[in-house]
Amino acid sequence: MLVRAGVLVASLVVSSVVVFGFLAALPGDPARIALGVNATDESVAQLREEFGLDRPFSTQYVDWVGGMISGDPGRSYVSKALIGPQLTDKIQVTLWLVGAATLIAVVIALPAGTLMAVRHGRASGLLLAGFSQLGVAIPAFLAGILLITLFAVQLRWLPSGGWTPPIEDPVMFARQLTLPALSLGLVQGAVLTRYVRSAVIDVLREDYLRTARAKGLTPGRALWRHGLRNAMVPVVTVLGLQLATLLIGAVVVERVFVLPGIGNLLLDAVANRDLLLVQAVVMVLVVAVLVVNFVVDLLYAVLDPRLRHG
Amino acid sequence: MADHPTESAKIRPTLAASPATVGSWRLGPGAGRRLNPSLVAGGLLVVLVIVVALVSFVWTPHSPTRVDTGSRLLGFSAEHWFGTDKFGRDLVSQIMVGARTTVFVGLIAVSVAAVFGVPLGILAAMGPRWLGQLVMRSSDLVLAFPALLLAIMFGAVYGASTLTAMSAIGIATIPSFARLTRAGALQVLSREYVLAARVAGRRRLAIAVRHVLPNISGLVIVQVSVSFAIAVLAEAALSFLGLGTPLTTPSWGRMLQESQELLFVAPRLAVVPGVAIAIAVLGFNLLGDGLRDRYDPKLEQAT
Numbered sequence: 252m253l254v255r256a257g258v259l260v261a262s263l264v265v266s267s268v269v270v271f272g273f274l275a276a277l278p279g280d281p282a283r284i285a286l287g288v289n290a291t292d293e294s295v296a297q298l299r300e301e302f303g304l305d306r307p308f309s310t311q312y313v314d315w316v317g318g319m320i321s322g323d324p325g326r327s328y329v330s331k332a333l334i335g336p337q338l339t340d341k342i343q344v345t346l347w348l349v350g351a352a353t354l355i356a357v358v359i360a361l362p363a364g365t366l367m368a369v370r371h372g373r374a375s376g377l378l379l380a381g382f383s384q385l386g387v388a389i390p391a392f393l394a395g396i397l398l399i400t401l402f403a404v405q406l407r408w409l410p411s412g413g414w415t416p417p418i419e420d421p422v423m424f425a426r427q428l429t430l431p432a433l434s435l436g437l438v439q440g441a442v443l444t445r446y447v448r449s450a451v452i453d454v455l456r457e458d459y460l461r462t463a464r465a466k467g468l469t470p471g472r473a474l475w476r477h478g479l480r481n482a483m484v485p486v487v488t489v490l491g492l493q494l495a496t497l498l499i500g501a502v503v504v505e506r507v508f509v510l511p512g513i514g515n516l517l518l519d520a521v522a523n524r525d526l527l528l529v530q531a532v533v534m535v536l537v538v539a540v541l542v543v544n545f546v547v548d549l550l551y552a553v554l555d556p557r558l559r560h561g
Numbered sequence: 562m563a564d565h566p567t568e569s570a571k572i573r574p575t576l577a578a579s580p581a582t583v584g585s586w587r588l589g590p591g592a593g594r595r596l597n598p599s600l601v602a603g604g605l606l607v608v609l610v611i612v613v614a615l616v617s618f619v620w621t622p623h624s625p626t627r628v629d630t631g632s633r634l635l636g637f638s639a640e641h642w643f644g645t646d647k648f649g650r651d652l653v654s655q656i657m658v659g660a661r662t663t664v665f666v667g668l669i670a671v672s673v674a675a676v677f678g679v680p681l682g683i684l685a686a687m688g689p690r691w692l693g694q695l696v697m698r699s700s701d702l703v704l705a706f707p708a709l710l711l712a713i714m715f716g717a718v719y720g721a722s723t724l725t726a727m728s729a730i731g732i733a734t735i736p737s738f739a740r741l742t743r744a745g746a747l748q749v750l751s752r753e754y755v756l757a758a759r760v761a762g763r764r765r766l767a768i769a770v771r772h773v774l775p776n777i778s779g780l781v782i783v784q785v786s787v788s789f790a791i792a793v794l795a796e797a798a799l800s801f802l803g804l805g806t807p808l809t810t811p812s813w814g815r816m817l818q819e820s821q822e823l824l825f826v827a828p829r830l831a832v833v834p835g836v837a838i839a840i841a842v843l844g845f846n847l848l849g850d851g852l853r854d855r856y857d858p859k860l861e862q863a864t
Contacts, residue, residue, distance in 0.1 A: 265702055266705055266706070269706075273714060274714065274717065274718060384846060384847065385839070385843070387842065387843075388838075388840075388842040388846060389838075389839050389842075390797065390838070390842075392801060392817075393838060396821065396824070396831045396835065397831070397832070399824055400824055400828035400832065403824075404825050404828055405828075411825075495707065499709050499710060502709065502713075503798050503801065503802060507821070518713070518802060520717075521716055521717045521804070522803075524717065526717065529713075529714070529717045533713070536710055537706060540705050540707070541705050
C-alpha cells in the first residue's frame, strides 16, 4: 500500500515536471506568444515582469507547483483572470458529465452483461460482440453528433446543447445533460458489457459456485452471494481505466454540446495560446488520471483480499 | 514486479492482448491457418479504405477543394452521390481524399510507436534489470498522458498541424508496444531453444534478431492493427477540434466539425464522414481481432 502511494507521489512529481517543462521550455517566449506578433518589446517586458517570467525556471516551477497545490495557480496571461475559480467552476460541469456517463454505462453493462453471461450462447455473444465493436468504432463525439441529428433535429425531444446549473433549473439541467451523457455513456456501456459478460462467465465456471449450488442455493442466489463480487474485480479495473478515457472523451464532447466544462476551457486556452491556463488544466487532467488509477489499485485489493498482500 | 496484479490490467480496454493473455499465445507466424469472420470482414473494410485512399491520388469524381457557389448544399444525386457541402464541394471526393489523410496519419503514428516501442520492449526484457524498470516506469508515465491530451499540449506549443498530431498519437502509443513486446519477449526467452542458443555462445543481439523478433511478430502485427484503429479515432477527434490537419487538407474529422453548424439543415454532412470513420475503425479493430484469433485458437473459443 505504501509502495503504491509512493509510486503515485513519484508519478505526480515527474508528470508535473513534464507538464511544466514541456510548456515552459517551448521555443519562444510565453509572454510574446500570449501577446501576439504585433506586441511591442516594452509590453512584452512588462508582461514578463508582471508574471515573473524573468526568474529562473526552477523558481517558476516551485512557485507553480505551490500554486497548484494551494488551489491558486495564478492568473491567465491573456485574460488576466484568476485561474483557480475558473477551474473549480468548470470542473463541476465536467464531473456532472462524466458522472452521469459512468452511471449510464454501469446501468447498461451490469444487468446486460450478467444476463448474457447466464444465458450465454452464440447468439447473445455475437450480438454483444457486434454492439461493442460499434461502441469502439464510434467515438463519443461522433455519437454525440449522431444523437443530436436524431433527438434534437429530427424528433426535437431534447436540446442540442447548452448548460444550466442544476440549482437554477433542474429540469432544464437534466434535459441538456441527457444527450452529452448518453453519447459518452452508451459507447462506454457497450464496451463494458463485454467485460462484464466474460467476467461473469469465468466466475460461473468456478468450483466455489458449484459448491454453493451443491449446498442448495438457487443459481440466482449462488451468483448473487458468491459470484458477482468476484466477477466485479476485473470489471472495476476496466471501469477505472474507462474513467480516464471518459475524462478525455469529455473534452471533445463538451465541444460538441457547447458545455462550459474543463475541456472547453482547455481548448479555448490552446486557441488563445494561454500557456499558464493550458498548464493548469492539463495538470488537473493528468492528476485525475493518475489518482483514478491509484484508487482502482486500492479497490482491487478491497474487492479481492487475496491480492492485498501481493 | 511483472506479476503485480494491476500490471496486466493497465492495458486499455480495447487492447485485449494484455500481457496476461500472452501466456496462452501460440507465439509466432503461421501458428494457425484458418480464416475467421472477423479477419475476413476486417480485412475487406481495411482494403476498402486503403483502395479508396489510393484511388484518390489518380481520380476523384470532382475536385475535393473546388468551391462552387452555384451548387451549395445539394442532396444525393447522380452527379454528386453524397451531395455537396456549404461551399459546393463534392462530398464523395472529400471523403476519398480524407481517407488518404486517415491512412497517412495512422501509418506514420503507428510506425513511430512500433519503431520505438518494439526495441524498447526487447531492451527491457533482455537488458539489465534497472533498464527494464526504467522503460516500464517511463511507459507508465506516458500512459498518464492520453493521446488526445498530448496532442493538445503539442498543439499549444508548436501550433496545430498534421505533424504534431501524428507525433503525439505515435508517442502516446509507444508504451503499449513496449509493454507488449517485453511480455512477449520474456515468454520467448524462457524457451529451451533460447537457452540452447545461449549455451552455443550466441550473442544477445543475435538471439533478439533470430529468435525473439520472429516469435513475437504475431503479437506486434495484432497491436499494429489495433493501434491503427486508435490512431484513426485520435486523428478524427483532433481534426474535429481544429488541432489536426491544416484547413487545406480534407479530413473526416474536420468535415464533422464543419457539419456542426449545419446539423439542422443538412445532417447528411455529419452522417457521411461519421460512417467513414466508423468503417475505418471497425475495419482495423476487426482485423486485429481476427489476427488475434488466428494466432491464438484458445482465445477464440473463450469469447
